Amino acid sequence: MQAIVDKEGIKRYLISLTVNGDTYTVVVKANTMLVNVLREELNLTGTKKGCETGDCGSCTVIMDGKPVNSCIILALEADGKEITTIEGVAQNGVLDKLQESFLNQTAVQCGYCTPGMILSAKALLTRNPNPTEHEIREAIAGNLCRCTGYVNIVKAIKEAAGQPVDEH
Amino acid sequence: MSENTIHNNDYAVIGKSVPRIDGREKVTGAAKYTGDLKFPNMLYGKILTSPHAHARILSIDTSEAEKLAGVKAVITHKDVPSLKYGISPARWDENIFCIDKVRFVGDKVAAVACIDEETCYKALKLIKVEYEVLPAVLDPLTAMDEGQPLVHEEYERNINTEIHQEFGDMENAFKNAHHIRKDRFVGQRTYQSPIEPHSAISMWQDGKLTIYSSTQSPHYFQYYIAREFGMKMGDVRILKTYVGGGFGGKLEPTGLEFAGAVLAKNTGRPVKMFYDRAEMFAHNRGRHAQYMEITSAVDKDGKILGCHTNFIMDGGAYTSLGIASAYYAGALLPLTYEFDNYKFDMFRVYTNLPACGAQRGHGAPQPKYAFECHLDEIARDLNIDPLEIRIRNARRPNTVTPNDFGINSCEIKSCLERAGAMSGWAEKKGKLPKGRGIGVATGSFVSGAGYPIYRTNLPHASAMIKVHEDGTAATLYTGAVDIGQGSDTVLSQMAAEAMGFVYEQMKIVAADTETTPHDFGAYASRQTLMSGAAVKQAGEEVKRQLLDMAASMLQRPVYDLDVKAGEIFSISDSSVSLSFSDAAREFFVRRGPLVGKGSYTPPKLGGKFKGAAVGTSPAYSFCAQVSEVQIDEETGVIDVLDVWDVHDCGMVINPGLLHGQVHGALFMGLGESIWEQVLFDDKGKIVNANLAEYRLPTALDMPKVHSGLIDSYEPAGPWGVKEVGEGSTNPTMGCFANAIYDAMGVRINSLPLTYEKVWRALKEKREKEQAQK
Amino acid sequence: MYTPDFDYYAPQTVQEVCSLLTQFGSKAKILSGGTDLMVKLKHGTIDYEVLISLKELNELKGITYQEGKGVVVGARTTHNDLVNSDILNEKYLSISEAAHHMAGNQIRNIGTIGGNIVNAVPSADLPPIFIALGAIVTILGPEGERTVPLEDFFTGPGKTVLAQNEIVTYITIPDQPTTGSNYIKFGLRRSGALAVVGVASSVTMEGNIIKDARIALGAVAPVPMRAKNAEAALIGKEYTDELLEQAGVAASQECSPISDIRGSAEYRRDMVRVFTKRSLKASITKGHSGEHLETEHGK
Incomplete structure (x- = not known):
């Protein structure tokens, strides 16, 4: 990894990230977290900060196919990885079926957990297109939501999986 | 449950689960916080x-x-x-x-x-x-003792607020009682914990x-x-x-x-x-820890004759919204059950801990928890079914509480009956296998505070609607605040309905003190009723002007015209029609901007005693909850199985969002029932100030939720609406506490009902039973 | 929040890791998944001048079965790799299940078995089940490789037998005739909770007789501990529920829990009794299965 040292003696590294299909080269410090690169350097602010210690899941992104907490991953550790953020879920302006089902099922309230929640669900359905309700709940158990009690979120994921959904 | 209530069939836009106006931005990550x-x-x-x-x-x-x-x-x-x-x-x-x-x-x-x-x-x-x-004051129960350090030198004995209210004839109520019972409960300090x-x-x-x-x-x-x-x-x-969520914080x-x-x-x-x-x-000024003593007098049928609540609240280091919290704690207690004699004593004390303020249900959920447990104990003393004692005491519509709150619509009895039917109460109560229990509780909340936080004669809400010059869209300008509950969507639906327009062409500018007209904001569950009333008025002003223009365009009397879902029509002649947009465009050409405005001020409410204003509201929501739990008697682990909530919240504008409010309120109440509590070390420092050890329930902890509605119409609200967002937090802790009690046969008198407390209570119960043998 | 400055190295070989550790001494720390390390750095409870990342060391990843040796798990294997491993699902589902009940899904995708063990947190979920299955830790240092039974690896909270310039490379679960094994995590929430008590057991049966038993407890002593009195109470005896209760009582007496914000010592002790009994029963009756507290949703 290429590193440069500035006049103050602070070392910076050149890393390359593929985010939502596009490859970016960014300069980071050793202590820069992935979430900060996404938000501050790439202006992808759909990735949220809720706790910054890996407890709430609002910073969830998909890295090499797996949902991870970008708040506790060094940008350096993500060098060379493929990352999907919420901004990369809709394609050419067309919503993903999960985004549609979150709207249909009123699974969004304040919306702050929503990006992370959708990405956790997206990774689940990619791996397991027909999950049980328990598997759905497990997949999003690392994403805290304070508004919905997860009731309609679970329904939305079921709907996106093509499963029947009960009312209320 | 059916999405329909008897009232919404006549409407084109309200009463329907339209998608959130901000939904697309939120699911794509475009929404900027x-x-x-x-x-x-x-x-x-x-x-x-x-x-x-x-x-x-x-x-x-x-x-x-x-x-x-x-x-x-x-x-x-x-x-x-x-x-x-x-x-x-x-x-x-x-x-x-x-x-x-x-x-x-x-x-x-x-x-x-x-x-x-x-x-x-x-x-x-x-x-x-x-x-x-x-030296620091860390224990609210001794904060008022002589010789304690003072948090603020100007507040003697660390008393921040002191309330002593008495209504009716307490002496007589207690003298004539068949049964008198006193219980003590403790509620813990919790936090709103919005994810943002x-x-x-x-x-x-x-x-x-x-x-x-x-x-x-x-x-x-x-x-x-x-x-x-x-x-x-x-x-x-x-x-x-x-x-990203507020919940009072x-x-x-x-x-x-x-x-x-x-x-x-x-x-x-x-x-x-x-x-x-x-x-x-x-x-973030979380929920006050409260120490609550309740004494009630009842007759032989379990009818409450009088009640005395005596509370202490840990206010923390500053007042914040705590005076209101203190008044709310007692003032809202007589809402769900009818009794005439009531005494309320409260001390809110300063301590050297973070200040407390308003959290969903503001001041009321913990006293409600205490009262619902207390009522269950009374029911047991008198051998009355817990659901039955609540039905016997349930408030009726068009009544007045002892502290002078006027109640219009009130379907709490139906809520109880429906919740009982949905949950299978009669088949379950007393018949469940060992370790399983069922509990019931009720709740109620204001639909907006009758008076603002500081003294002012400003209207509580106002709104403007501007129809765009070509008539194909309209923008609602409101000071109301969407913090996730969906007010932007609900108010846009209301604006479209009042104007006779369509939701899909509504735009909204909200909560900017420069571009939007005044509104007090998102607290006390006020916006659907109060901001909604202002929006309705603004929409009706647009409609009046539009129909006036249409009358001139169609050469028909204005009283023969109406507009709905973007189409103007004649009441007498179905062949006559004109689109909203054509009429609106013509209006702009001939008369300038088509604008409507509205504002809302509640009527003068409440009594004349000190503190009479707190808790007044144009309307009150009511609800009943039943929950079923399973307890592992060896470990104290509580498995929350199902919860049923039945709400009387008046006319429903958006059923999807409404049920979402019930889910979220229940979720918060559930967390506070079993998992959530802030803990301090002996130096006054929070030891679990993070989301790992301050445990919000996860998706795996949340039970199945069944949310039902009772048809109701509130005359004080636009189209008959009232609140829902906070009322559902009110019964929850009491409801779970009662279900847990039913499962284990012994009462735990403090929140949260942790696994360890359940384990300990069961252990002590076994030891006691063994000693008696 | 803020993460203090540090120097970062991502060496290409394990030997290079050891030489960097030798060079920087106690100023350096190995970064594996970082799920624990990053949080502690942010909270300021630890501070290192140098982090040595293992990200380039793919040879430390993965789960293999080696005839005559057993199941070998690389230190960089993530918790979800354990959950999804065909080898473990077939041979020791109990390990997969133990990993499954750690933290949340996002953390399980990053956190590694090496980190979970080397951190030596008393409540860690993986050590008890690995100890119950007799796992061996392979350690590489400048002088070469050595092996230590996992049960002897921990010396105190946050402390292990690792020298400053050593690194854990593999965990091996030797082939064994055990009938069944199991880990029960008892946490205060169904996800994202640390264990208040963790109990693992493995049992070898001969007919109805308990031929051998190993019980390992987490979160109830400064280090993950074997409950040897409980084991002794079982070995050579005929399996009955009463016997398991006796073992549970023995385990609860030999552990040394503390009281903290998650539970009192008294509660933990009794939970050791309950879960030892339940874990043993699952090992005996269900084989190498996962048996946990959770009840399925929506039943």
Whole structure:
């Protein structure tokens, strides 16, 4: 990894990230977290900060196919990885079926957990297109939501999986 | 449950689960919250807080911090106004930064503005504060004792608020009672814990201040910030961005706005301030811990004759919204059950702990928990079924509470009956296998406060609607605040309905003190009724003007015309039609902008005694909850199986959003029932100020939720609406406590009902039974 | 929040890791998944000048079965790799299940078995089940490789037998005739909770007689501990529920829990009794299965 040292003696590294299909080269410090690169350097602010210690899941992104907490991953550790953020879920302006089902099922309230929640669900359905309700709940158990009690979120994921959904 | 109520069939737009107006932005990540905003030349700011619960500040040395590269400003109490502030006008007791002493771990001491976040943290470490540590008041139960240190010298015995109210004839009620019972309960300190931590960006231009904030009330922010800096309200602009949940914690201006404004002024640059998660626990003004004694007198049928509540509340170091919390704790208790004689005593005491304020259900959920447990105990004493005793005492419509709250619509009896039927109460109660239990409780809440937080004669809500010049779209301008509950959507539906327009072509500009008309904001479950009333009026004004134009275009009398879903039609002749947009466009051409405005002021409400205003409301929601739990008797682990909520919330504007409110309120109540509690060490420092050890329930912990509605119509609300968002938190803790009691046969008198408490209570019960053998 | 500055190295070989550790001494720390390390750095409870990342060391990843040796798990294997491993699902589902109940999904995708063990947190979920299955830790240092039974690896909270310049490379679960094994995590929430008590057991049956038993307890002593008195109470005896209760009582007496914000010592002790009994029963009756507290949703 290429590193440069500035006049103050602070070392910076050149890393390359593929985010939502596009490859970016960014300069980071050793202590820069992935979430900060996404938000501050790439202006992808759909990735949220809720706790910054890996407890709430609002910073969830998909890295090499797996949902991870970008708040506790060094940008350096993500060098060379493929990352999907919420901004990369809709394609050419067309919503993903999960985004549609979150709207249909009123699974969004304040919306702050929503990006992370959708990405956790997206990774689940990619791996397991027909999950049980328990598997759905497990997949999003690392994403805290304070508004919905997860009731309609679970329904939305079921709907996106093509499963029947009960009312209320 | 059916989405329909008997009232919504006549409507084109309301009564339907239209998708959220902000939904697409939120699911695509495009929605910008305050922390997502950036402005050119923007600095980052951070507050230095106290490591001690109670200490005198001897000196503050900022020189080293100022020398650090990238630090643009360091401020202390010397650099800011010394005027005390607070959201409760009766007790202004906070300063932007502490002057003489700090009063809790986390109290504000200084602040920095720097070129980036990292420099802020480095600068904070370089500020040297010399403290003389003082003995701290950490126990609210002894805070009033003689000889205790004083949190504020001007408040003797650490009493922040004292309430003594008596209604009816208590003596007589107790004298004639068949049975009298006294119980004591304790409610814990919890936190709103919105997933978005609070942030604010301040900037100045030409002596005028603009703040973007994750706020529940731009108006109160504007009012108190203008007051603090001696400015005209018109020179302070507050804008709400998308807000990631509030639940009461984002109602009052914080250090972020006050310190940020000064930092922005001193540097001449925008300054973004933010709390991290741990700081949210110190500054978010959570739910008060309450110590509650309830004594009730009942007749032989379990009818409540009189009730005396005697409470102590741990207020923490400052007043915050705590006076209202203290009054609410007692004032809302007589809502769900009818009794004429009521006495309420309360002390809210200062301690050297973070200040408490409003959290979903404001002051009421813990007393409701205590009362619902108490009522179950009475039912057991008299051998009456818990559901039955509630039905016998259930309030009827068109009644008045002992503390002079007028109740219009009230379907609590039906709520109880329906919840009983849905849950299979009759088949389950007393017949469940060992370790399984079922419980019931009720709740009620205001649909907006009858009076604003500070004294003013401003209307409570106002709205404007502008129809676009070509008539194909309309914009609603409202000061109402969407913090996730969906008010932007509901109010847009109401505007479209009132105008005879379509929801899909509605746009909304909300919660900006410069561009939108005044509204007090998102608290006390007020917006659907109050902001809705203003929106309805504005929409009807548009409709009147539009039909007047249509009458002239169609050459028909205006009384023969009506408009619905974007189509103007004749009542007498079905062949006549004209589109909303054509008429609106013509209006613009001939008469100029088609604009409607509306405002809402509640009628004069409440009695004449001290504190009579708190708890008044134009309308009250009612609900009943039943829950079923399974307990592992060896471990105390509680498995929450099902919960049924039946609500009387008047006409429903958007069933999808409404049920979402019930789910969320229940979720918070469930967390507070079993998992959530802030813990302090013996120095007054929170030991679980994070989302790992302050345990919000996860998706795996949440039970199956069944949310039902009772048809109801509230005459005081537009189209018959009332609140839902907070009412569902009110019964929840009592409901779970009663189900858990039913499962284990022994009562735990404090929240939260942790696994260990259940285990211990069962162990003690077994030991007692063995000793008796 | 803020993460203090540090220097970062991502060496290409394990030997290079050891030489960097030798060079920087106690100023350096290995970064594996970082799920624990990053949080502690942010909270300021630890501070290192140098982090040595293992990200380039793919040879430390993965789970293999080696004839005559057993199941070998690389130190960089993530918790979800354990959950999804065909080898473990077939041979020791109990390990997969133990990993499954750690933290949340996002953390399980990053956190590694090496980190979980080397951190030596008393409540860690993986050590008890690995100890119950007799796992061996392979350690590489400048002088070469050595092996230590996992049960002897821990010396105190946050402390292990690792020298400053050593690194854990593999965990091996030797082939064994055990009938069944199991781990029960008892946490205060169904996800994202640390264990208040963790109990693992493995049992070898001969007919109805308990031929051998190993019980390992987490979160109830300074280190993950074997409950040897409980084991002794079982070995050579005929399996009955009463016997398991006796073993539970023995385990609860030999552990030494503390009281903290998650539970009192008294509660933990009794939970050791209950879960030892339940874990043993699952090992005996269900084989190498996962048996946990959770009840399925929506039943």
